[in-house]
Amino acid sequence: MRKRIFTVVLSFALVILASFSAIASELVVYSNWPRDYMDQLKAFFEEKYPDVEMTYLRAAGAELATIFNREMAQGISTADYIFSDFDYMVGYIENGYIEPYVPEGMQYMSPGFYDPEGYWFAIDNGPYVIVYNTRFVSPEEAPKTWADLLDPKWKDAIGIVDPRTAAGVQTPIRLWTYYLEERIGEPFGWNFIAEMAKLNPRLASGHRGLMDLVASGEVLIGSEMPISQTIAAINRGEPIGIVWPAEGNAAVPNTAGIVKNARNIENAKKLHELLASTEGQEFLMSNWGTVPARYDVDWVTPDGKRISDIDIISIAIPEEVRQETIQRFTELMD
Amino acid sequence: MEAPLPEAALSRKRFSLYEQVMSNPAQLLWLMTILLVAGMIIIPTAYLAYEAMFSGESISLAPAINALTTSRARESIVNTVIYVVGVTLISLCVGVPLAFLVERTDISPLAKAAVRLTVLVSVITPPFLLTMAYVTLLGPNAGFINVALRKLLGLRGFRGPFNVYSLPGVLLLGSPRSIAMTYLMAAAAFERLPPELEEVAAITGASRARVLRTVTLPLIRNAIFGAALVSVSTALAAYGSPHMLGYSILTLRIREAMVRGNFPEAASISVVLTLVSLVVLLLYRRSISKGSFATVTGRGYRPGLFTTGRAKYILGFAAILYGLLAAVLPIGTLLLVSFFRTMGYGFTAGNWTVANYLYVFRDRFAINAFRNSILLSMGAATISVLLTIVIGYITVRQRTRTSSMIDYISVIPLGISGTALAVALIMTFTNQPFRNLQLYGTLTILLVCYVIRFYPVALRPVQTSMMQISSDLEEAGRSAGATWGGVTRTITFPLVKSGLTAGWILVYLQSLTELSASIILRHIGTDTISTAIMDVWDGGGGYQAACAMAILSMLMVAVIMGIGVVVLGKSFMKVVGSGGC
Numbered sequence A: 001m002r003k004r005i006f007t008v009v010l011s012f013a014l015v016i017l018a019s020f021s022a023i024a025s026e027l028v029v030y031s032n033w034p035r036d037y038m039d040q041l042k043a044f045f046e047e048k049y050p051d052v053e054m055t056y057l058r059a060a061g062a063e064l065a066t067i068f069n070r071e072m073a074q075g076i077s078t079a080d081y082i083f084s085d086f087d088y089m090v091g092y093i094e095n096g097y098i099e100p101y102v103p104e105g106m107q108y109m110s111p112g113f114y115d116p117e118g119y120w121f122a123i124d125n126g127p128y129v130i131v132y133n134t135r136f137v138s139p140e141e142a143p144k145t146w147a148d149l150l151d152p153k154w155k156d157a158i159g160i161v162d163p164r165t166a167a168g169v170q171t172p173i174r175l176w177t178y179y180l181e182e183r184i185g186e187p188f189g190w191n192f193i194a195e196m197a198k199l200n201p202r203l204a205s206g207h208r209g210l211m212d213l214v215a216s217g218e219v220l221i222g223s224e225m226p227i228s229q230t231i232a233a234i235n236r237g238e239p240i241g242i243v244w245p246a247e248g249n250a251a252v253p254n255t256a257g258i259v260k261n262a263r264n265i266e267n268a269k270k271l272h273e274l275l276a277s278t279e280g281q282e283f284l285m286s287n288w289g290t291v292p293a294r295y296d297v298d299w300v301t302p303d304g305k306r307i308s309d310i311d312i313i314s315i316a317i318p319e320e321v322r323q324e325t326i327q328r329f330t331e332l333m334d
Numbered sequence B: 001m002e003a004p005l006p007e008a009a010l011s012r013k014r015f016s017l018y019e020q021v022m023s024n025p026a027q028l029l030w031l032m033t034i035l036l037v038a039g040m041i042i043i044p045t046a047y048l049a050y051e052a053m054f055s056g057e058s059i060s061l062a063p064a065i066n067a068l069t070t071s072r073a074r075e076s077i078v079n080t081v082i083y084v085v086g087v088t089l090i091s092l093c094v095g096v097p098l099a100f101l102v103e104r105t106d107i108s109p110l111a112k113a114a115v116r117l118t119v120l121v122s123v124i125t126p127p128f129l130l131t132m133a134y135v136t137l138l139g140p141n142a143g144f145i146n147v148a149l150r151k152l153l154g155l156r157g158f159r160g161p162f163n164v165y166s167l168p169g170v171l172l173l174g175s176p177r178s179i180a181m182t183y184l185m186a187a188a189a190f191e192r193l194p195p196e197l198e199e200v201a202a203i204t205g206a207s208r209a210r211v212l213r214t215v216t217l218p219l220i221r222n223a224i225f226g227a228a229l230v231s232v233s234t235a236l237a238a239y240g241s242p243h244m245l246g247y248s249i250l251t252l253r254i255r256e257a258m259v260r261g262n263f264p265e266a267a268s269i270s271v272v273l274t275l276v277s278l279v280v281l282l283l284y285r286r287s288i289s290k291g292s293f294a295t296v297t298g299r300g301y302r303p304g305l306f307t308t309g310r311a312k313y314i315l316g317f318a319a320i321l322y323g324l325l326a327a328v329l330p331i332g333t334l335l336l337v338s339f340f341r342t343m344g345y346g347f348t349a350g351n352w353t354v355a356n357y358l359y360v361f362r363d364r365f366a367i368n369a370f371r372n373s374i375l376l377s378m379g380a381a382t383i384s385v386l387l388t389i390v391i392g393y394i395t396v397r398q399r400t401r402t403s404s405m406i407d408y409i410s411v412i413p414l415g416i417s418g419t420a421l422a423v424a425l426i427m428t429f430t431n432q433p434f435r436n437l438q439l440y441g442t443l444t445i446l447l448v449c450y451v452i453r454f455y456p457v458a459l460r461p462v463q464t465s466m467m468q469i470s471s472d473l474e475e476a477g478r479s480a481g482a483t484w485g486g487v488t489r490t491i492t493f494p495l496v497k498s499g500l501t502a503g504w505i506l507v508y509l510q511s512l513t514e515l516s517a518s519i520i521l522r523h524i525g526t527d528t529i530s531t532a533i534m535d536v537w538d539g540g541g542g543y544q545a546a547c548a549m550a551i552l553s554m555l556m557v558a559v560i561m562g563i564g565v566v567v568l569g570k571s572f573m574k575v576v577g578s579g580g581c
Helices: A002-022 A035-048 A061-074 A086-094 A104-108 A170-183 A190-198 A207-216 A227-236 A265-276 A278-288 A319-333 B007-023 B025-053 B062-068 B071-104 B109-124 B127-138 B144-153 B167-173 B176-192 B195-203 B208-219 B221-236 B240-245 B250-260 B263-289 B311-337 B355-362 B364-397 B401-410 B418-429 B443-467 B471-479 B484-512 B529-540 B543-568 B571-578
Strands: A025-031 A052-058 A081-085 A121-124 A128-133 A158-161 A202-204 A221-226 A240-243 A249-251 A254-259 A312-314
Touching (some): A025 A061, A025 A265, A035 A278, A052 A265, A061 A081, A061 A086, A128 A207, A190 A319, B025 B401, B062 B071, B071 B250, B109 B176, B109 B311, B109 B543, B127 B240, B176 B221, B195 B208, B221 B263, B250 B418, B364 B401, B529 B543
Parallel strands (some): A025 A052
Antiparallel strands (some): A081 A254, A121 A254, A128 A240
């Protein structure tokens, strides 16, 4: 009897031991990119590294920054790798949350697409465009410039992402309220947002949500949309048209970096290397619609634009400006 | 002055206490349960209050006052008041007449069945799913009904005539569950009315209308008051529907403050919201404990039905219309959209696919969310029922001042909104000493949250079933030499089994579709059905996939409801309506 019990216990222990040894090593990614994009990346990465299981936490930019900052400050974060808007990345570096690491492909990256010290490189430096629903709006009727967004005919038909939940929209808002005011003057500046508020725009909590509203026709014009999301929607077969505003296009690098003292730092380096490689950049470009950081990867939009055809205005947003933007936007929109 | 006890006596005394506890392990179990319940409520609330009042150097009310006096906070407070008052009024204006129609008039049995079924659907369907459907139907620009009406009426422009993103839209979509709860409470009161009073009034020559005004309605006044308080409490805790329609009430402000990293503000608003809800809960408990239902007691036969003459058909149609608007139309919409290829091409040929369901069955995120919800719901239901057995026993069988206090404490979670509780749990489990438990970001923190939120829901059916057992039976068992465990196993448990089953199913159903707390507590791999649907709806995979997930979650709920009805019969619907209050 004792022998049988011993055999059963030993077998059980061996099974448990075997199951533990079979568990793949992990990689935990914090991401502000849409979930279906992250699923594609997970499949791509795990195909390359079958012994590593990638899991991710996805949240809109502002929420993700709050979660990451809080967890890092309290020492309870499980993140190994993080995707983030550039300005949040600057904050993380200042707080000592990012591990510098120079991937092999960085020498092929265009200036402005990477940090020379290796803290980050740009997953995307895509410009923001205007989008419209092609079933309800013809190319002739569609706005041609940012200023055209204020046309009263778009009252109740325009949408914008809410900066209280998503960080990316700070880029076009900063373009309208500061850069174009400096460059052109009226109607830009904060008055631009005040005028847009009169059109009763629909606020979405993220860019994918805004794209769904435009695609369904519930909103006819998406006042700002990253080109990556736009290309992805067109590839899905949604009736979406692109407008390249004549005043220029805002762009802020969407960055990626390795978390300091990450539990799975070697796996994080593998992902960093993969994304910086030609293969990784091509994957991002064809699946996420991103503008590649590497100059040896060619990028063409569905309407035939190359990066050299676009008037890109690089935007910088200090943290205090972000807070002020949220406050002023809220006051004007509510 | 008393002489000190000798050492031997002291040790004897300690031994006798130990002996006492060991001779009745139930006492130890009760004590542990009481401490556990009190801890589950008091500890997170204390952390919440501390975060709200600690300014970095000292404890004061200043941070809380600052957080609540900003223009945005004031706006949210006003919105919350409008929302609560609006939803409550709609619930009373629809729920009470519906209950009267079904219970006291001669409208067709089909209409009555339609109302009863719709009420059941409304109680178990999370409001955010109905809102999803109505955004598709009444979105001002592309809403199916709006597009159809514009074509039919030849209206120009691309907007209206209806707009779900409006105050009426917010209030109407916030009401279905409250209407259902109001209906159930009013229907129970109508059903139990003593017919003698109405008959006497009729014999003395009073018209039907006068009988209704002077006898019937005053008799159910307290039930209406109770229903109003339940509506207020439900509206104060609302999250999903106002979130989707962008109507900033206090629960949304809490999440917004969390997203911005302003934890003192989130905690301050949570504390205020909790205090207000607790006052409402206290009022409700007092209203039902004062014996105000004294006239609404046992009776020998059903009260007579009011004849409605030709109005019968119009009233029957109104009852069926309620069923159409509150259940058939929204659920039908979700079902249709779940088969769309793209939203952009709507009801056009070639835009139909089953790919959205295949996506849900293949997508690891969706599968994981369903698995998490099922595990959490089963866990929460089982733990809650175990807790309520002990609490129910104490509060029903031991009529002492302490047991009354426990009865009050145990229902406090009903007054804490999911959003506030989630914030409190994050504060608790990210600060010492509880941080060492490493619950933050795990499924366990969600389980703790669900148990705290929903065990009071199981308490009512368990208490009711315990009240129906005479203590003589258990005493007879003990006299015959059975141990405490033996009596519990062979006498008490079989008799309270139906109450436990009802409680288990209620907690399971509530947990399965919980959103307001889960959306704050979710982390890597801990998404639930509701947070996954919101995530997918909000841009994480597409609106059609969100509809497919919604339909599948409703099917799961329907299956469990079916089991409830099969196991417990018609009484299950009444138990569902009690909502733990």
